[in-house]
Amino acid sequence: MSDFAGQTWRVVIVEDNAHTRHHLEQCVRHNPQLVLAASFGTLSPALTWFGRQGADLLLVDLGLPDGSGLSLLQHVRDRWPGCDMLVVSMFGDEASAVASIEAGAVGYVHKDDDATDIAETLLAVKRGASPISPMIARHLLRRMQPQQTLAGATGSATPPNKSSSTGAGQEDPHVALSPREHEVLGYIARGFSYAEIARQQGITVHTVQTYIKKLYGKLAVHSRGQAVYEASRRGLLGALDQPPA
Structure with missing residues (x-):
């Protein structure tokens, strides 16, 4: 942790709810290690902003009035790979969580969580953490259960190190x-x-x-x-x- 002593991080917030956005802004402003670089309520100006410059941290909602936060995640991932991205969303389904991770998010926090100061969460991200809401984590942990159940029901006629019906040339799942x-x-x-x-x-x-x-x-x-x-x-x-x- 001493490696980050005295270091500051530039944060961009994208959240359409004005009350929530103000709360997030205040959390960032009150932490001496964070600097609020920009804050937006819609997708379009955020895309424009990141078209010109980057940031150290992006805090983004998925459900924006003019599009999905996933578009911004993908844009920032491709243009500014050094920017760590954290999703804060009302969407708690598996598809949204997985899509966010695939788009480059390093964490996914549900808005209903009784989370501590978001500033500490952002700093934890810069220290290497990947904060994931318990509800989201459970979705991810169970993602392969149907396939596991099916595999168990079919028996063990095929040895684990042999190719299965998925076909040759595909990755070894083991x-x-x-x-x-x-x-x-x-x-x-x-x-x-x-x-x-x-x-x-x-x-x-x-x-x-x-x-x-x-x-x-x-x-x-x-x-x-x-x-x-x-x-x-x-x-x-x-x-x-x-x-x-």
């Missing part, structure tokens, strides 16, 4: 993770920062980073959000236990 990698993956899925994972596991932050690097390599991903989505899609999260508090 990713071998060590027990510690499974544990770290579980913490990532629940939004723990590197430092928090290190404390829970009794290891150093450097060791946590090493495990996460191995996870990224095995899942062929490049961010925490992608890792959660890919692990869930492959059914690697369904059997994980809740990490201790």
Whole structure:
């Protein structure tokens, strides 16, 4: 955490509800490590703004009057890859959460959550966390359950290391993770920062980073959000236990 001492981050907010937007703006303004770079109530001016300049953090709603926040996520991801993006939305369905992660969001917070100061959440994102609402996390954790149930019902005539009816040339869905990698993956899925994972596991932050690097390599991903989505899609999260508090 000392690496970020004295550092400030430029934040852009895109939220159509004036009351909510004002609250988010105040949270950002009252934190000395955050600078409110811009705030918009609709999609169009936000797209125009990011067409000219970037930011360190984007806080965006999905349901905007003139379009979907997903369009902005995709635009910022492609043009400003160094900008970490967090969704704050009323949409709590699996499709919205997965679409946001695919579009580049590193976190997804539901507006109904009793969340702490959003400024602390934004700072946690810059420290490496991927905050995901418990309701959203449950959707992601259950994403592969129907396929798992079907696989169990068909028996085990096909060995795990053999090609299945999905056809040759497709990815191997079986990713071998060590027990510690499974544990770290579980913490990532629940939004723990590197430092928090290190404390829970009794290891150093450097060791946590090493495990996460191995996870990224095995899942062929490049961010925490992608890792959660890919692990869930492959059914690697369904059997994980809740990490201790």
